[in-house]
Amino acid sequence: MTDADETVAGALPLWPRLARFVPYFRGSGWAMTAMVAATTVAAVTEPVIPALMKPLLDRGFQGGTLYLWIVPVALMGLFAIRGVAGFIAQYSLAYMANQAMVTLRGRLFGRLLDAPMTMFGKTSASSLSNTVVYEVQTGTTLLVNAMLSLIKDSLTLVALMGYLLYLNWKLTLIVLVIFPGVALVMKVLSKRLHRITQASQQATDRLAYVVEENVLAHRVVRLHEAQHAQGERFERLSRELRRLAMKSTVAASAMTPLTQMLAAAALSAVICTALWQSSTSGITVGGFAAFVTAMLMLIAPIKHLSESASPITRGLAAVERGLDLMEQTGSEQEGAHDVAHARGELALDEVTVRYAGSSSDALEAVSLRVEPGQTVALVGSSGSGKTTLVNLLPRFVEPTGGRITLDGIELHEWKLAALRRQFSFVSQDVVMFNDTIAANVTLGLEPDRERIARALDAANLAAHVASLPQGIDTVVGHNATQLSGGQRQRLAIARALYKDAPILVLDEATSALDAESEQAVKTALQRLMAGRTTLIIAHRLSTIEHADRILVMSAGKIVEEGSHAQLLQRNGHYARLYNLAVSNDDLDSSQESVLP
Numbered sequence: 001m002t003d004a005d006e007t008v009a010g011a012l013p014l015w016p017r018l019a020r021f022v023p024y025f026r027g028s029g030w031a032m033t034a035m036v037a038a039t040t041v042a043a044v045t046e047p048v049i050p051a052l053m054k055p056l057l058d059r060g061f062q063g064g065t066l067y068l069w070i071v072p073v074a075l076m077g078l079f080a081i082r083g084v085a086g087f088i089a090q091y092s093l094a095y096m097a098n099q100a101m102v103t104l105r106g107r108l109f110g111r112l113l114d115a116p117m118t119m120f121g122k123t124s125a126s127s128l129s130n131t132v133v134y135e136v137q138t139g140t141t142l143l144v145n146a147m148l149s150l151i152k153d154s155l156t157l158v159a160l161m162g163y164l165l166y167l168n169w170k171l172t173l174i175v176l177v178i179f180p181g182v183a184l185v186m187k188v189l190s191k192r193l194h195r196i197t198q199a200s201q202q203a204t205d206r207l208a209y210v211v212e213e214n215v216l217a218h219r220v221v222r223l224h225e226a227q228h229a230q231g232e233r234f235e236r237l238s239r240e241l242r243r244l245a246m247k248s249t250v251a252a253s254a255m256t257p258l259t260q261m262l263a264a265a266a267l268s269a270v271i272c273t274a275l276w277q278s279s280t281s282g283i284t285v286g287g288f289a290a291f292v293t294a295m296l297m298l299i300a301p302i303k304h305l306s307e308s309a310s311p312i313t314r315g316l317a318a319v320e321r322g323l324d325l326m327e328q329t330g331s332e333q334e335g336a337h338d339v340a341h342a343r344g345e346l347a348l349d350e351v352t353v354r355y356a357g358s359s360s361d362a363l364e365a366v367s368l369r370v371e372p373g374q375t376v377a378l379v380g381s382s383g384s385g386k387t388t389l390v391n392l393l394p395r396f397v398e399p400t401g402g403r404i405t406l407d408g409i410e411l412h413e414w415k416l417a418a419l420r421r422q423f424s425f426v427s428q429d430v431v432m433f434n435d436t437i438a439a440n441v442t443l444g445l446e447p448d449r450e451r452i453a454r455a456l457d458a459a460n461l462a463a464h465v466a467s468l469p470q471g472i473d474t475v476v477g478h479n480a481t482q483l484s485g486g487q488r489q490r491l492a493i494a495r496a497l498y499k500d501a502p503i504l505v506l507d508e509a510t511s512a513l514d515a516e517s518e519q520a521v522k523t524a525l526q527r528l529m530a531g532r533t534t535l536i537i538a539h540r541l542s543t544i545e546h547a548d549r550i551l552v553m554s555a556g557k558i559v560e561e562g563s564h565a566q567l568l569q570r571n572g573h574y575a576r577l578y579n580l581a582v583s584n585d586d587l588d589s590s591q592e593s594v595l596p
Contacts, residue, residue, distance in 0.1 A: 043156040050291075050294035097144040101140040112132065127209065136319065142314055143311070150312070164298075193309070200241065200248065201317065340421075342502050344502040345408065348366055351401070376535050377535075377537075377538055384555065386537045388556075425507075426489075426504075430492045431492075437491065455497040458494070464487060552574045
């Protein structure tokens with residue numbers, strides 16, 4: 001959403017903006033009914049207090065015992081009714097707020113799980129988590145509480161105004177004069193609050209992103225002694241957020257004194273008019289006291305209504321952020337083709353990829369055919385397009401041009417779940433969840449403890465898992481920090497083995513393994529690769545010598561293709577890369593041989 005769009009959204013009337021939030025209260029109809037009924041009862045009881053003043057002052061002090069017990073009993077009953085009504089309203093409110101929050105948050109998270117991959121490149125993780133977790137909760141709570149106050153105080157205002165009209169309609173007309181002024185103050189300051197709130201949200205996102213960056217890069221920060229520079233960066237953004245918070249406080253706090261000044265002016269005019277009326281039309285002391293009491297009681301709901309503009313504005317801004325994210329982030333497009341197990345025939349026809357904001361193609365008119373069961377290796381320098389090519393297959397990246405098919409069916413015609421079911425993917429960037437080893441191996445599939453054990457054994461991780469206190473039920477911590485780098489990579493390989501998909505993609509899958517573990521995993525992968533289409537991205541060329549075909553990529557193009565022996569014979573790009581790799585391996589071996 002652009003700033004211009006946000007300004008337009010903020011300029012919309014209140015009720016159309018609130019209407020976007022109404023669907024999330026479905027299922028809370030009884031709570032809404034109970035809240036409105038309870039607040040109505042509480043509001044209707046408000047005029048009873050000044051109503052008791054008139055007979056008490058006019059006749060209660062003239063003798064008799066009737067008013068000695070009527071007024072106290074009436075007051076006790078009145079506050080008992082208001083107490084029960086208040087409890088029902090608060091409970092109903094809490095139910096509605098939490099129900100709406102759970103529904104909205106669940107739909108937001110569901111949308112994130114299905115959102116196009118491009119969204120994650122445009123929006124930081126801290127901003128998304130802030131919106132889903134904090135903005136929704138804060139916004140919903142503020143909004144629902146403010147709406148309760150709005151309903152309750154509006155009904156109270158109507159009840160008191162009705163009683164004032166009954167007592168003295170002429171004096172009541174003076175009171176009505178203050179309402180246009182209050183509405184104008186609320187409108188002007190609410191618009192300013194909306195702009196400041198949006199700016200505060202963006203500042204909070206920037207601040208959260210700084211925290212996220214420094215948490216993820218804590219080793220680099222300490223290694224380069226960048227604590228002071230990062231601290232100043234954090235302090236600068238904190239001061240900006242403080243400045244916006246103070247501006248918000250000024251705008252919100254100005255509403256109450258301005259409305260109170262208008263109310264005080266109206267009250268002064270009423271007192272003067274009432275004193276004049278008492279000398280001409282004989283208004284009683286009790287009638288005047290009841291009118292003034294009711295009018296003074298108007299100040300509290302007017303004050304609350306003016307103060308409700310701030311939480312409604314802030315709550316709406318927070319909730320609208322989540323609603324905008326959900327409404328403007330479309331789901332990935334998919335077809336209807338669905339099979340349990342593909343043959344594994346892949347074809348790329350003149351495929352081009354250019355990332356947004358880039359002046360050159362990441363892939364340029366690449367054509368490729370991979371037969372079922374074939375092992376194809378991709379080699380080349382960093383940035384040559386290897387990872388982009390394999391990310392096209394499960395549609396993590398969309399092509400700018402060209403056509404990609406699996407088993408002769410274009411990828412867009414596949415159902416996404418069915419398409420991605422055909423791939424096991426092991427990346428050099430291992431991602432694990434803060435869950436058990438078993439859950440990380442199965443990840444979305446039905447758990448089978450025997451299959452898990454076999455997968456761990458094939459990945460050369462079974463011995464280590466057996467040594468853990470809870471075995472496969474051991475929780476591995478944030479991104480499996482309780483495991484070493486090599487163990488995490490082997491756990492990722494076990495996940496791929498467990499999935500047993502017809503197409504296997506290995507992106508430096510053995511890069512973090514020691515020599516002994518690497519050999520054991522290679523053996524397991526060779527058994528797994530048999531009969532399966534396999535794509536291997538490798539910088540260590542010794543790991544791909546037995547591939548059926550090797551593709552050499554450079555600047556987004558396939559510049560050489562053939563077997564290991566054929567490419568060495570040509571003495572081209574591959575031969576130069578291989579000879580350089582062999583030289584580096586020899587150098588590493590000679591350095592290791594002289595170590596004590």
